[in-house]
Each structure stands twice: as C-alpha cells, then as structure tokens.
Amino acid sequence: MALFGDYHLATGANWSVYWRISQLKGGGLEVWWADFKGRRVLWRGTQPFAIVPYHRPVSEPPPPEHTYKDGLNQQCGGAPFTALKHTAPNSIAPWQNSAYHAAVDTEAVVVDAEPADDFGPATLRIVAKFQCGWYQYVHRWEFDSEGVIHAALGMGGALNPYAKKKAHVHHMYFRIDLDIDGYGTDVFEVFDHSSFNDPGGDGWTTMPAQGKFVANPPTARKFRVRDLTSASALGALRGYEIELPQSAGLDAHSTGDIWATVYRGDSVQQGADVGLDCTDNALQNVYAQGPLDTANGSDIVLWIAIRHHHEARWDAEEAEYLPYHYEEFHIAPRGFEVLRVRDQISQPG
Amino acid sequence: MNGPMSSLTEQLAEVIVPLEEAEERRAVEAALTHLDLHRPVVYGAELRIEKRRGGVPDRQVTVLVADLDGFSVYEAVIAEDGTVAEAIQQPQLVPPFAAEEIAEATVLARSHPEAAETARRWGVRPTVFYPSTHDNSEKAGEERHRPRRRVGIHFLDFSDPTATVPVISAVVDLTGRVVESVEDHQDGG
Numbered sequence: 001m002a003l004f005g006d007y008h009l010a011t012g013a014n015w016s017v018y019w020r021i022s023q024l025k026g027g028g029l030e031v032w033w034a035d036f037k038g039r040r041v042l043w044r045g046t047q048p049f050a051i052v053p054y055h056r057p058v059s060e061p062p063p064p065e066h067t068y069k070d071g072l073n074q075q076c077g078g079a080p081f082t083a084l085k086h087t088a089p090n091s092i093a094p095w096q097n098s099a100y101h102a103a104v105d106t107e108a109v110v111v112d113a114e115p116a117d118d119f120g121p122a123t124l125r126i127v128a129k130f131q132c133g134w135y136q137y138v139h140r141w142e143f144d145s146e147g148v149i150h151a152a153l154g155m156g157g158a159l160n161p162y163a164k165k166k167a168h169v170h171h172m173y174f175r176i177d178l179d180i181d182g183y184g185t186d187v188f189e190v191f192d193h194s195s196f197n198d199p200g201g202d203g204w205t206t207m208p209a210q211g212k213f214v215a216n217p218p219t220a221r222k223f224r225v226r227d228l229t230s231a232s233a234l235g236a237l238r239g240y241e242i243e244l245p246q247s248a249g250l251d252a253h254s255t256g257d258i259w260a261t262v263y264r265g266d267s268v269q270q271g272a273d274v275g276l277d278c279t280d281n282a283l284q285n286v287y288a289q290g291p292l293d294t295a296n297g298s299d300i301v302l303w304i305a306i307r308h309h310h311e312a313r314w315d316a317e318e319a320e321y322l323p324y325h326y327e328e329f330h331i332a333p334r335g336f337e338v339l340r341v342r343d344q345i346s347q348p349g
Numbered sequence: 350m351n352g353p354m355s356s357l358t359e360q361l362a363e364v365i366v367p368l369e370e371a372e373e374r375r376a377v378e379a380a381l382t383h384l385d386l387h388r389p390v391v392y393g394a395e396l397r398i399e400k401r402r403g404g405v406p407d408r409q410v411t412v413l414v415a416d417l418d419g420f421s422v423y424e425a426v427i428a429e430d431g432t433v434a435e436a437i438q439q440p441q442l443v444p445p446f447a448a449e450e451i452a453e454a455t456v457l458a459r460s461h462p463e464a465a466e467t468a469r470r471w472g473v474r475p476t477v478f479y480p481s482t483h484d485n486s487e488k489a490g491e492e493r494h495r496p497r498r499r500v501g502i503h504f505l506d507f508s509d510p511t512a513t514v515p516v517i518s519a520v521v522d523l524t525g526r527v528v529e530s531v532e533d534h535q536d537g538g
Contacts, residue, residue, distance in 0.1 A: 001367040001370075005368065005394075006396065007365045007367075014353075022395055023393060023445065024395060024413045024444065025444065033361065035357075038355050040357045043400060061481075074445075075443070077480070078479065082445065096507055133478065161513040182357060265400075266397070266399045267399065272442060273441060299400075299402075319512075
C-alpha cells in the first residue's frame with residue numbers, strides 16, 4: 001500500500017465512493033466512482049486549485065499580478081495543498097512544523113456515515129485538510145441518501161503575515177466529471193426562468209459547444225448534465241443539476257462560473273496548466289474548445305468556480321487564527337430516481 | 350442499507366487495488382533507467398487509471414521525477430508489465446518540494462552571511478515558499494530560459510501567535526547549490 005495515491009472505498013447513505021489524495025502535484029482530495037443506488041453518477045471529482053487575488057498595494061503576493069495560484073502546480077508565488085493530519089490544529093502552527101503533515105493518506109481523511117434525523121437525510125462525508133502556505137484548505141464531499149452531492153471548501157489557518165490587513169478573494173475551482181449511468185451519452189444544458197407565463201416561462205437549452213458560462217440570479221440560472229439513454233422508473237431522462245450560490249463576483253483573474261468541456265483523460269486538463277498567467281483564462285482558451293454532440297451525447301466534464309471575498313478581521317477575531325469559513329454548492333439529481341418514503345434511512349450503514 | 354456499487358465500478362476491482370511496495374520500486378527503477386538523469390530527484394509514484402469506453406481501464410503507474418541539472422521534470426508512465434509506456438517532459442510543472450530539497454535549501458539559507466545570525470535567533474523558524482516566476486525584471490526574463498530548482502525559505506518570528514513577524518527570506522537555487530537572493534523584512538525591505 002502506497003503512502004498516498006491509492007483508492008480507498010467509503011460506503012453509506014446509499015452511496016459507494018472511492019477517495020484518494022495525490023501528493024505528487026499538490027492537488028488535494030479526490031473522489032472517484034461515486035455510485036448512487038447502484039448507478040454511476042460521478043467518475044471523478046476534484047478541487048485542484050484556487051486563484052487568490054489581493055487588494056493592492058501589497059508586496060506578497062508578488063507583482064505584477066499580486067495573485068496566488070494555490071494547489072495543483074502552484075504558480076505566481078502560491079503553494080501546493082499538503083495533506084495534514086486531520087487532528088492538526090486550525091492555527092499557524094502546522095505551517096512551521098511538519099510534524100502535523102500526514103505521513104500517509106489515512107491520517108488525513110475522515111469518513112463519517114451519519115443516519116438520517118428529523119430534519120435531513122443520511123449522509124456519507126469524506127473530508128481532509130491541507131496546508132497551503134499560512135492558509136489551510138478543507139476539502140469536503142458529502143453524499144446524502146436522497147442522491148445529492150454537497151461539495152465544499154473551507155478556509156482556515158492564519159492571515160498572510162506579510163499583509164494581514166489586506167482583503168483578498170478566494171476563487172476555488174472544482175473539476176466535476178459526471179457520468180450519468182455510464183459515460184459518453186450526456187448533454188450539457190442551461191436553465192433560465194424568463195417569466196411567469198407558461199408555456200415557456202422556464203426553459204432548458206441544450207448547448208451545442210463547449211464554453212464558459214456565468215451564473216445569473218435574475219433568471220434563476222442553473223446547469224445540468226443529462227443522459228440521453230437512461231431513464232427513471234417514471235420515464236424521466238436521468239441527470240444531475242448544479243446551482244451556484246455565488247457570494248462574490250468575477251474579476252480579471254477569475255472570469256467565469258462554469259465551463260463545459262469534454263473528457264480528454266485523467267492525466268491531462270486537470271488544472272495544472274491553468275493559472276500560469278495567474279488567471280483562469282486557460283479554462284476557456286484551451287479546455288472549453290470544440291463542439292458537443294447534442295444528438296448522441298458527449299462525455300461532459302465541468303469546471304466550476306465558487307468564491308469568497310475575505311475582508312480580514314486582523315485586529316480581533318482573526319488575529320491569531322482563521323475560524324474555518326465554508327463555501328459550497330450542490331449537485332442534485334433530476335430524473336435520476338423516484339425517492340420513496342419507505343426508503344428514508346435512519347441507519348448510517 | 351449500504352450504498353450499492355454499480356456494475357461499472359465492480360469491474361474496476363482488480364485494477365484499483367493498492368500499489369504494492371515492490372510494484373512501486375519496480376516502476377521507479379524503470380523510470381530512472383529509461384530517463385538516465387544526472388541528478389535525479391524522485392517525487393513519488395502512484396496509480397494511474399484512465400477511463401476506457403466499453404472496457405476495463407489499464408492499471409498503470411505514474412512516476413514523477415526531475416533532473417536537478419537544468420531542472421527538467423518528467424512524468425513516466427509504467428505499464429502493468431513494468432515497461433515504460435511513455436516518458437513526457439513537463440516543463441511547466443513545479444512539483445511540491447521533497448523533504449530532502451527543503452532540508453538542503455534550509456541549510457544553504459542558514460549558512461548565508463546575510464541570513465545566518467537572524468535565522469538562528471530565538472523564536473525564528475523557517476518555512477518554505479515557492480518563488481514566483483512572474484517577476485518582470487530584466488534579470489528574471491533572462492533566468493526564465495535557464496530552468497533551475499528554486500526553493501524559497503521564509504524566516505519568521507513565531508514567538509507571538511497574534512503577531513507573526515517576517516524577518517528575512519532567501520531564495521535558494523538547488524540546481525546551482527547557491528543562495529540566489531536574500532530579502533531583509535526588518536527594515537521594511
């Protein structure tokens with residue numbers, strides 16, 4: 001068994017999921033082959049990098065961009081994600097003491113299976129924390145017994161000792177390779193609510209080409225990957241949809257909310273070649289290029305950015321450490337499965 | 350009730366079993382023999398599984414290595430029979446520092462006359478950083494064409510947890526085994 005890079009099985013809440021941590025390039029926690037009730041949902045999900053521009057003037061991050069690319073193939077003065085023991089404190093201590101670094105992946109990852117309670121479904125949670133310079137990032141994936149995937153990123157550790165007062169934005173990128181009941185027959189669609197007058201008040205548009213898309217709260221915009229061949233018991237074509245509750249906007253370094261691309265391998269287009277210029281431009285200019293097959297389907301891969309503007313509380317709460325702050329989004333089934341009251345489970349296993 | 354695994358995942362069972370120590374050693378040896386590097390650094394080896402439509406993926410191993418002479422990074426893919434399927438140079442990849450790289454860089458930084466005294470002060474400890482390649486200066490432009498393994502060492506005073514103070518920083522060139530630059534932060538530098 002290798003120290004890092006092996007696949008580990010986790011089950012619970014009607015899910016079967018593998019996880020792994022690759023330390024070779026500093027990309028963090030990965031989930032693989034996530035199956036819900038015996039059907040494939042996700043080939044692979046990662047949160048491989050973040051782009052973090054700072055207010056100026058500032059000496060660190062360095063000029064001219066004053067923007068870190070953290071994580072997989074760190075650039076622009078950023079740092080890779082280094083797995084910490086899950087017991088490592090949320091403080092600056094793990095930055096200065098490698099004794100807190102996980103020696104093996106199982107020291108880093110915590111897997112919890114929680115039963116349903118009076119207010120929600122059962123869950124399978126896979127979580128790990130990573131040192132990244134003075135910061136810590138928590139990578140958390142939750143799979144619930146109603147088929148929803150909750151993808152979250154937590155930020156903690158300590159403020160930038162070179163610029164404690166400086167506000168900055170965390171743009172956090174996820175690579176989501178949905179394979180709905182198998183791969184190669186999926187389409188990418190965009191939803192907009194345009195009016196309250198039916199028919200046509202709401203509509204899904206099937207996209208004929210890869211590209212960049214942005215969230216649009218006025219039209220309740222959301223996105224989905226839908227299989228063209230696999231249907232639920234009531235005849236709906238199986239799919240998973242994504243809504244992005246953004247708490248910060250786009251800027252010159254982070255230019256979109258979601259990119260629809262196609263699978264080109266598990267060793268290429270993983271994000272290592274994004275951010276060489278301290279921006280995410282390569283997602284559009286390199287990755288999201290070419291047509292999508294709307295008739296027979298494609299093997300869709302989505303890149304998703306969520307973000308948080310951090311106005312540092314340097315003279316009070318955050319002077320010594322950063323309480324973990326989480327941002328998340330949800331990947332929810334649509335047409336995938338008829339949920340039965342009798343199947344609500346109270347046991348975690 | 351356990352979440353039942355799909356038949357697609359069940360088919361993967363044999364190819365995703367953990368990497369054995371002997372398998373890892375064979376893969377690293379195959380990569381090093383194939384690449385024949387002058388000053389090799391091995392960053393690690395791990396399983397590599399690629400999606401294959403209509404079939405079970407191959408079990409392969411990726412080995413990430415670099416040559417400190419000129420600093421070239423290579424990703425070697427080793428097939429299940431132990432042969433090198435491909436070895437690709439990755440000029441844009443900056444691997445996370447290996448422990449031995451950090452140790453060597455810290456020794457070099459501590460021994461530099463501008464850093465030695467400060468770095469040994471009570472409460473001052475080293476941490477690493479990844480020097481930016483986005484310096485627009487003329488010197489940086491020249492240096493970009495000569496790849497080197499550069500390790501940044503921050504020395505900070507950690508004695509007050511609410512006021513961590515940057516003291517001095519050094520950039521160490523492990524390819525040339527020299528301290529490239531030192532920046533003193535105590536004078537606002």
